[in-house]
Amino acid sequence: MSTISGQYVGALRTQATHLKSQNTIVTDAPPDNNGKGEAFSPTDLVCAALSSCMMTLMGMLAERENINLEGLRSEVVKVMASNPRKIAEIQITFAHPNLVATEVQRKKLKQAALTCPVALSLSDSVKQVIAFDW
Secondary structure (H helix, E strand, O other), X not given: OOOEEEEEEEOOEEEEEEOXXXXXXXXXXXXXXXXXXXXXXXXXXXXXXXXXXXHHHHHHHHHHHOOOOOXXXXXXXXXXEEOOEEEEEEEEEEEOOOOOOOHHHHHHXXXXXXXXXXXXXXXXXXXXXXXXXX
């Protein structure tokens, strides 16, 4: 059973619909690849998915450990390779300046992030540089 329906809508844009919720995402090719860059590119979504997956796994751990993770933020940098054109590196910095957690809990949070399903699904050729600022 599908969970997502996709459609090419023209002008290097696609639309994906999450079937259960009917939420949609529009993608646009980036300007350096003949697009307008007016929406996430497919490779942007890969990077966003990695960040979101990591935060979700940290959130699950935080709930079990009674850690207030609200306010956790991420900054993501995507580095593209040109030949072949692909994601070469994803840099993510997570920040939560007021995190109240023990050192053991902080290590558990990092481990949860680094072992999220998206991180484990990406090819080893995609370098993941993950930093935690708390």
